[in-house]
Amino acid sequence: MDFGMDRAWIEINLDIIRENYRKTAKKLEGKTKIMAVLKANAYGLGARPIGRILEEEGCSLFSLVLLEEAMGLREYGLKTPILLLGPINPIHTETCIDNDISISFINYEQAKAVSEAACKCGKKIKGHIKLDTGLSRLGIVVNNRTEEAFSEITDIIKLEGIDVTGIYTHLTDGEISGGEALDLFEISLFDQMVEKLKAAGYNLDTHCLATAPAMKYDCSRYSYVRIGALLTGLNLEETKAFDISQSIELKCTVAQVKELEKGTSVSYGPLFHTLRKTTAAVINIGYADGVRRTIANRASLIVNGQFAPVIGKTCCDHTIVDVTEIPGVKAGDIVTIFGKDGSAFQPVDRFCSIYPASVAEITSELSHRLPKFFFSGGKIVEEEHTGCMKKSER
Numbered sequence: 404m405d406f407g408m409d410r411a412w413i414e415i416n417l418d419i420i421r422e423n424y425r426k427t428a429k430k431l432e433g434k435t436k437i438m439a440v441l442k443a444n445a446y447g448l449g450a451r452p453i454g455r456i457l458e459e460e461g462c463s464l465f466s467l468v469l470l471e472e473a474m475g476l477r478e479y480g481l482k483t484p485i486l487l488l489g490p491i492n493p494i495h496t497e498t499c500i501d502n503d504i505s506i507s508f509i510n511y512e513q514a515k516a517v518s519e520a521a522c523k524c525g526k527k528i529k530g531h532i533k534l535d536t537g538l539s540r541l542g543i544v545v546n547n548r549t550e551e552a553f554s555e556i557t558d559i560i561k562l563e564g565i566d567v568t569g570i571y572t573h574l575t576d577g578e579i580s581g582g583e584a585l586d587l588f589e590i591s592l593f594d595q596m597v598e599k600l601k602a603a604g605y606n607l608d609t610h611c612l613a614t615a616p617a618m619k620y621d622c623s624r625y626s627y628v629r630i631g632a633l634l635t636g637l638n639l640e641e642t643k644a645f646d647i648s649q650s651i652e653l654k655c656t657v658a659q660v661k662e663l664e665k666g667t668s669v670s671y672g673p674l675f676h677t678l679r680k681t682t683a684a685v686i687n688i689g690y691a692d693g694v695r696r697t698i699a700n701r702a703s704l705i706v707n708g709q710f711a712p713v714i715g716k717t718c719c720d721h722t723i724v725d726v727t728e729i730p731g732v733k734a735g736d737i738v739t740i741f742g743k744d745g746s747a748f749q750p751v752d753r754f755c756s757i758y759p760a761s762v763a764e765i766t767s768e769l770s771h772r773l774p775k776f777f778f779s780g781g782k783i784v785e786e787e788h789t790g791c792m793k794k795s796e797r
Contacts, residue, residue, distance in 0.1 A: 409774055410687035411655035414742070415448050415635075417456050417779045419650040423634050424460050430645055434623040438610060440631030441476070442468045442488065447693075447766040448635055448651055451479040452777045452785050457634070458483045466629060470495055473504045486531060486569075489541065496520035496528055505529040505568065509541045514559040521564030531569035531608070532556055534596060536589040538575050545572075545592045553599055560605060569608035569626070570597065574616050586616060594624075618642060637751045637762035649750055651766065652742025653773075655688040657706070657734050658721065669723055670715030674699055677714075682727045684711065686738045689720040693769035694740065695758050698722075702757050706738050707731070708745030 428437060439462045441450040454465060454476050465481075467473050468489045476485065486505045493516045499506055500521065508514040508530050521528045534552070535542035545552045560567045572593045574586050593611050600607065608626035614633045618641060622628045632638050636649040663683050669675040684706060690696055696717045703710040704724055711724040726732040737744070741751050752762050760768075775787040 411692055411773055413769065413773050413775045414652040414654065415775060415777050416650045417452060417777055417784070419636060419648045420453055420634055421456050421460060423636055423647040423650070424457055424462065426645055426647060427630060427633060431628065435625050435628045436463050438464045438466050438486070438627040438629045439634060440466050440629050442466065442472065443767045444472070445635065446632060446763045447769045449775050449777060449787055451476060453635070454481050454483070464627060470499065470504070474502065477502050493517050493520040497524045497526065500526045500528050505531060507531055507533045507541070508559050508567065509533050510543055511555050511558050514562055514565060518562040518564045527564055527566050529566045529568050531571055532559060532567055534570065534572040534593060536572045536592040537585065538573055540573065542572065545596055549596070552596065556600065557603065567607065569610070570600070571610040573613065574611070576615050586620070590620065614638070615641060618644065632762050637766060639750050640752050649742070651751065653740040653769070654742065655686050655738050655740065657684045657732060657736045657738060658687050659685045659734055660726070660732055670718060672716050675715040681725055682732070683714065684724050684726045684732050686722050686724060687720070688722055688740065689718045691719045691770060692773055694722065697758050702754065704738050704740050705744045705747045705749055707736055708747050710747060
């Protein structure tokens with residue numbers, strides 16, 4: 404695999420991520436610490452090299468979901484404390500303890516099982532208690548059962564072999580009409596429980612807000628704010644106030660250019676017929692690479708610095724674009740799906756409504772078969788091919 408010559412690839416600019424972190428940290432200075440969310444391989448962009456940059460910048464805590472992800476960072480040499488946002492199988496308790504990996508306690512039964520495992524190995528495991536304030540996902544339900552929840556929380560804190568250092572929730576982050584009222588209600592439930600615990604003598608680290616809600620609500624009273632997509636610059640429109648930049652570019656090459664007569668069908672279905680004599684470019688990216696079929700006849704991609712509309716249904720390995728208005732397109736030319744080519748720029752969040760999806764979904768769905776090239780100082784410093792990381796020899 405060679406950079407710029409592969410059929411399709413991802414470029415990640417680590418210098419941009421470093422600068423995004425610095426800008427975010429400065430914006431939050433004196434208010435709260437950043438918990439960098441690196442789950443799902445940093446939403447598909449490479450948790451290990453991104454984690455290295457953030458560790459160099461002094462990020463105090465990483466959060467992931469899978470123990471395998473956390474161990475991947477440890478095997479890569481990263482030392483920053485890690486919080487798993489999901490429960491573990493108790494058999495992995497000692498592994499977490501030995502590798503400075505905190506876990507989430509989602510109810511008493513799960514915490515008790517972990518407590519017993521920690522006691523068996525004569526060690527103590529750190530963790531945060533997860534509350535369910537309305538998302539109905541993991542955690543101890545709080546609404547309409549304050550006393551029961553409080554009792555369950557304190558019972559967990561009192562378990563042997565467990566060191567509860569924090570408590571958190573995750574907002575529904577309502578996008579429906581009246582969603583802000585829902586968020587504020589959930590925040591109030593969380594705050595009330597934190598105050599109740601403080602009154603009982605329990606002073607725990609707190610985190611309640613992720614990137615999107617942190618743009619809207621005061622995060623200064625919490626120990627951490629969970630920041631993910633903002634650091635990689637995926638949601639530019641939503642985070643204008645932070646003046647961040649997009650770090651990812653998704654590119655491919657042109658496989659073939661052909662002339663199609665008026666009335667010619669294009670791709671499966673067919674969903675498209677040419678309305679004129681058309682120059683079509685077949686490009687080397689498809690749904691097996693993580694580009695959804697919903698872009699058919701709706702999105703435009705950048706070819707030689709100009710936008711070319713996608714025509715017809717995206718195939719497993721290829722997509723077809725109309726390059727009639729772009730002179731000189733030939734096989735081997737580079738096509739930009741996300742990123743910049745000349746003065747043309749395609750942000751990831753432009754695809755949110757086309758897919759539809761969140762920015763984190765869009766990059767998380769990019770296939771492992773796409774090689775990743777990590778840049779710093781204008782040079783490739785690391786490469787990842789089908790999940791295998793290696794130092795660049797360039």
